[in-house]
Amino acid sequence: MRLSDFWDRMRRHFGETYAESWAKDFVIARLGGRTVEQALADGFSAKEVWQAVCEIEDVDPKLR
Template sequence: MRLTEFWRRMNAHFGETYAESWARDYVIAPLEGRTVMQALADGESAKTVWRAVCQVENVSPKLR
């Protein structure tokens, strides 16, 4: 998954205003206690991070 697709899905799920804030502030257990932004900065793939988001959020099957 490309990073652009990741952010498209984040924006579709959370809304454009909230997606970045959530990614910066919400700590996700499946990402070893990191935020989305930290995990991406650490080199985790966008696909891995997206799967972690789907584990902790009720993401529409259409976006999974």
């Protein structure tokens, strides 16, 4: 998954404004206690981060 695809899915799920805020503030245990932004900066793949988001959020199956 490309990073642009990841952010497109985040915006489609959370909304244009909230996606970036959520990515900055919400800590995900599966990502070692990192936020989305931290995990991506630390080298986690976009696909791995998206899967972690999908595990804790009720993401539309079309976006999974």
